[in-house]
C-alpha cells in the first residue's frame with residue numbers, strides 16, 4: 001500500500017485506525033477515484049457507507065446499483081454486490097435484483113440526468129409500485145460527465161453547454177415528483193449537510209418501501225464553472241447560507257431557483273407507510 | 289460574542305473525546321472542505337505539495353480535536369479521518 005499517512009506509527013503506535021471508515025465498503029484497488037477536486041460525490045459515498053455501518057447491514061446483504069454518469073461511477077467503487085448498469089436503467093436492474101433476492105438491501109445511487117431524464121419513467125413506476133429500495137440522487141443540475149449539458153433539474157436561467165443563453169425549460173422539483181409518484185420516504189439535503197444526509201440515508205435504508213434522498217451537490221467543473229459559482233467550497237458555503245430546514249413541509253414549495261441568494265428548502269418531507277410491491281403481490285396471489 | 293469563545297466554553301462544559309487525525313496525502317485533492325468545516329479549527333493547508341500538486345491539510349492544533357468525524361465525512365476523497373485517543377476531562 002502506498003499510503004503516505006502523516007503521523008502514524010512513529011508518533012502514535014497504539015492507535016490502529018489506518019483506514020478511512022468508508023474504505024471498508026470500497027474496492028480500494030480502484031482508489032483514488034476519478035471525481036474532480038471538490039465534487040460532492042465522494043462525501044455522499046461516505047455518508048452512505050457510514051449509514052450501512054451504523055445500521056450494521058452485513059456487506060453481503062447490500063446491493064448498490066448505478067446508471068451512467070459521474071454519479072454512475074459510484075457503484076464501481078463499492079465492494080458490496082454492485083452493478084454499473086446502462087444509462088437510465090439502474091432502477092429496472094435494481095427491481096430485478098430485489099424481486100429475485102427480497103432479503104437484499106438494494107440502494108440505487110445515481111445522477112439527476114440518469115434517474116430523471118433517460119430514466120425518469122422507471123423512477124415514477126418504481127415509486128408507484130412502492131418497490132422496497134432506496135434511491136439516492138446526487139443532483140448537480142447538469143450532465144457532468146458528458147461536458148455539462150442542461151438536464152431535467154437545471155434551474156431556469158442557468159447556463160450549460162447546451163443552454164449558452166440560459167435554460168428556459170421548467171425543471172423538475174425532485175422531492176415533489178417523488179412524493180406525487182408515491183414514495184414513502186422523501187428527503188433533500190445539500191452536500192454541506194453530511195451528517196443529515198447520513199441520518200436520512202439511515203432512515204431511508206430502514207424504511208420498507210420506496211425511499212428517496214436527493215443530495216444537492218457541487219459540480220465545480222461543470223455547472224459551477226458555467227454559472228460563476230467559484231470552487232466547490234464556495235458552493236458549499238452558499239448552501240450553508242441558502243438552506244432552510246422545513247421538515248414535513250409541502251414539497252411542492254421546494255422549487256430551486258438559480259439566484260445564488262434564493263432560499264433552498266431542505267429537510268425530510270415525507271415519511272408514511274403503505275404496503276410494498278412484494279407484500280401486495282404476495283397477498284393477492286395467496287387470495288387467488 | 290466571538291465563536292472562538294463559544295467553542296472554548298462548549299468544550300469546557302462537557303467532557304469531549306480527544307481526537308487524533310490521519311491524513312492520506314496521496315488521495316487529497318486540496319478542496320479545503322476539512323479545513324473550512326472543522327468546528328474546532330484543527331487543520332490548516334500545508335505548504336508542501338502532494339504528487340497530484342495539491343496542498344493537503346495538516347493538523348496544526350490537534351489538541352483541539354474532539355473526534356467529531358466531520359472532516360472524515362465531508363472529505364470527498366477518503367483522505368482524512370479521526371480516531372478517539374482519549375477523553376478531555
Ligand SMILES: Cc1ncc(C[n+]2csc(CCOP(=O)(O)OP(=O)(O)O)c2C)c(N)n1
Pocket residue numbers: 068069070071072087110111112113114115140142143144145146151
Ligand atoms: C444511451 C446513452 N445515452 C447517452 C449517454 C451519454 N451520457 C453519459 S452520462 C450522461 C448524463 C449523466 O448525467 P447525470 O446522471 O446527471 O450524471 P453526472 O455526470 O452529472 O453525475 C449521458 C447523457 C450514454 N452513456 N448512453
Ligand code: SF4
Pocket residue numbers: 034035036038039040041070071140144145218219220221222223
Ligand atoms: S464533472 Fe462534476 S460531477 Fe463529474 S466528477 Fe467533476 S465535479 Fe463531479
Ligand code: SF4
Pocket residue numbers: 307309325326327328329330331352353354355356357358359360370
Ligand atoms: S474530527 Fe472534528 S474536530 Fe477533529 S479535525 Fe476532524 S472535524 Fe476537526
Ligand code: SF4
Pocket residue numbers: 315316317318319320321322323344345362363364365366367368
Ligand atoms: S477534505 Fe479531503 S480532499 Fe479536501 S482538502 Fe481535506 S483531506 Fe484534502
Ligand SMILES: [Mg+2]
Pocket residue numbers: 069111112113138139140141142143144
Ligand atoms: Mg448530474
